[in-house]
Amino acid sequence: MRAPEDRLIAEGLELLHLVAKRIARRLGRRIPVEDLVALGHPALLEVARTYDPGRSTFEAYAKRKIRWAIFDGIRRETRWRSAAARASALAASARFAEGRGADDDADVPATQEAYAARLGGLLAGHAAAMALGLVSAHGDVAAVPDAADSPEECASRAQLAQFVRDAVRELPERERALVERHYFAGERFDQIAQDLGISKSWASRLHSQAIERLGERLRPAR
Structure with a gap:
């Protein structure tokens, strides 16, 4: 009965190491790859148990689950406080990309101006x-200053933090609730979705x- 799961675990081990190495590189190698692999391994076991070939490819499903498990594990570990801030930033960026979907740009006119505007919005x-x-x-920039940062850089980060929090307060109600509960209260994304009566997707x-x-509020005036 376990043969299919064992096969998927064996197939997923290479993916686990690839994801761990990529995250380690993006975190500036502040955390050893083997520690990231350990964080992602339980997720790989769950992937092998729950994978449904009718909904996704194994590679896409495994990478997504492993990535989120590693990010969550980093944020829970107090010994990686400075890396947790960067992991939170990477996780937020990845979630933004997932939510946009593959077809969001399908109706954008094929003009240079439209492309430039869309790209600017994406980067913002x-x-x-x-x-x-x-x-x-999980990663307050004011709480995890880099030893090499100048007082001016620390002040600039604190100013950005206040600006972001002020901007969040001006979001529409459901968007604000989701953002504040997930980022500022540390609540799980799936639990917030359930409370709001919507699907996780x-x-x-x-x-x-x-x-x-x-992003529009953070973009420099044009």
């Missing part, structure tokens, strides 16, 4: 997502809408 969204992740309850799109609004 990722920047806003990462800023929001940094000031979240729709909550992900709602999250991306909120991030796009924040």
Whole structure:
């Protein structure tokens, strides 16, 4: 009975190491790859048990579950406090990308101006997502200063944190509730979606809408 699961686990081990190495690189190698692999291994076991080939490819499903497990594990570990801030930023950016979906740009006119505008909005969204992740309850930039940072850099980060929090307060009600509960209260995304009476996939799109609004506010005046 366990043969299919064992096969998927064996197939997923390579994916686990690939995801762990990529995250380690994006975190500036502040956490050893083997520690990230350990964080993601329970997720791989769950993936092998719950994978449904009718809903997704194994690679896409495994990478997504493993990535979120590693991000969550980093944020729970107090010994990785400075890395947790960066992990929160990367997780927010990844969730923004997931919520946008593959077809969001399908109706954009094929003109250079429209492409440039859409690209600018996309980059602003990722920047806003990462800023929001940094000031979240799991990775407050003011709480994890880098020893090499100057007082001016610390003050600039604190100013950004206040600006982001003020911008979040101006979001539409459901978007604000989702963002505040997830980033500032540390609540699980699926639990918030359940409380709001929406699916997790729709909550992900709602999250991306909120991030796009924040991105517009964070963009320099044009």
